[in-house]
Amino acid sequence: MHQLNPVMRACIEECLRCYSTCLSTAMAHCLEIGGKHTERKHFTLMMACTEICRTSAHFMLLGSEHHKHVCRECAEICGQCAKDCERLGDMQECVDACRQCAESCARMAA
Amino acid sequence: MHQLNPVMRACIEECLRCYSTCLSTAMAHCLEIGGKHTERKHFTLMMACTEICRTSAHFMLLGSEHHKHVCRECAEICGQCAKDCERLGDMQECVDACRQCAESCARMAA
Amino acid sequence: MHQLNPVMRACIEECLRCYSTCLSTAMAHCLEIGGKHTERKHFTLMMACTEICRTSAHFMLLGSEHHKHVCRECAEICGQCAKDCERLGDMQECVDACRQCAESCARMAA
Amino acid sequence: MHQLNPVMRACIEECLRCYSTCLSTAMAHCLEIGGKHTERKHFTLMMACTEICRTSAHFMLLGSEHHKHVCRECAEICGQCAKDCERLGDMQECVDACRQCAESCARMAA
Numbered sequence: 001m002h003q004l005n006p007v008m009r010a011c012i013e014e015c016l017r018c019y020s021t022c023l024s025t026a027m028a029h030c031l032e033i034g035g036k037h038t039e040r041k042h043f044t045l046m047m048a049c050t051e052i053c054r055t056s057a058h059f060m061l062l063g064s065e066h067h068k069h070v071c072r073e074c075a076e077i078c079g080q081c082a083k084d085c086e087r088l089g090d091m092q093e094c095v096d097a098c099r100q101c102a103e104s105c106a107r108m109a110a
Numbered sequence: 111m112h113q114l115n116p117v118m119r120a121c122i123e124e125c126l127r128c129y130s131t132c133l134s135t136a137m138a139h140c141l142e143i144g145g146k147h148t149e150r151k152h153f154t155l156m157m158a159c160t161e162i163c164r165t166s167a168h169f170m171l172l173g174s175e176h177h178k179h180v181c182r183e184c185a186e187i188c189g190q191c192a193k194d195c196e197r198l199g200d201m202q203e204c205v206d207a208c209r210q211c212a213e214s215c216a217r218m219a220a
Numbered sequence: 221m222h223q224l225n226p227v228m229r230a231c232i233e234e235c236l237r238c239y240s241t242c243l244s245t246a247m248a249h250c251l252e253i254g255g256k257h258t259e260r261k262h263f264t265l266m267m268a269c270t271e272i273c274r275t276s277a278h279f280m281l282l283g284s285e286h287h288k289h290v291c292r293e294c295a296e297i298c299g300q301c302a303k304d305c306e307r308l309g310d311m312q313e314c315v316d317a318c319r320q321c322a323e324s325c326a327r328m329a330a
Numbered sequence: 331m332h333q334l335n336p337v338m339r340a341c342i343e344e345c346l347r348c349y350s351t352c353l354s355t356a357m358a359h360c361l362e363i364g365g366k367h368t369e370r371k372h373f374t375l376m377m378a379c380t381e382i383c384r385t386s387a388h389f390m391l392l393g394s395e396h397h398k399h400v401c402r403e404c405a406e407i408c409g410q411c412a413k414d415c416e417r418l419g420d421m422q423e424c425v426d427a428c429r430q431c432a433e434s435c436a437r438m439a440a
Contacts, residue, residue, distance in 0.1 A: 064158040284378040
């Protein structure tokens, strides 16, 4: 990744990892199990987390100064998604990815 | 568009129109003309505007409550993009699309 | 939309309409009703249709010659999505949007 | 990434790496240098490569059977992008990322 400082590069990688984990978990785990996992509130949060992580990475790759605000929103949504996945109880990979991405994005937003 | 209220539906349409206008103008007009149009600051703003409009529409279509924060950032970036396109002087379609989208997103964010 | 011929412009609009309809219907209708609507095969097809429509529009807006191949795949997926939505029986808006988009993309791919 | 086999997981990682490399190189290197690097044909190819890699990863993460066709197109576009970046001569990181992604996607498409 061209000319990016190591802290931003690490944040892009966390965002893309969280994007990948949330999307694949929603599709392969939540849809398979159903019940609470496909309740509208939880599934919408999974999809919102997927999209904001994808977009945060994009803003950092663009080199846009606005990445700070997008990263702040990403940290917020990832934090909520981590809590909701923890509540459901069988989604530890997603909890971990969301927490690490939230921390990394919070640092970028500071 | 399923079950969406008319105000949100109109905002989604403004976002997708601004996305389409910014992206096609950047690729067919800015790259063709060059000079100030491909200076990094201007072109990055065009690409950031393209991406945030695409994402704002996505959040409203998801039905995520977080659309408010994304729309607020969209209004901010579209406002800046409108000003920068006006400065260059031959991008009126883009100025208009950005302004209308900024107004519509500002209402959604309120 | 800058310098785009009317046929391509119409196809972009069909793609963005189908994207909007599929995504909002999946989130507000399928997740609400559940049962067959959140079976993995149907929901995955809805999400695949959403993504390929978004991407087809993007390729045409970029002015990439590769839009033909992306539009061909879009026509294929939209056609399948229309059939699957018709099978479920209460998704006429989605059936119509998918069919119109499939026809428009098939013409672009020819 | 939930329940994905190792070959597909590796391909998703190649796609996201190529996406990241092409986008950051286009914005930080091509726009900075200008000349041949912002000629419409080259820059459009960079943007098309960015988008198809993003979409290929998405289709694999969705678990859609249509990922094969999207990966085939991704292999095609990445191959062209690698050649064009090699022609310009100072874009080796991009050449390498495109080649590795093209190989990985060609295997997924087979």
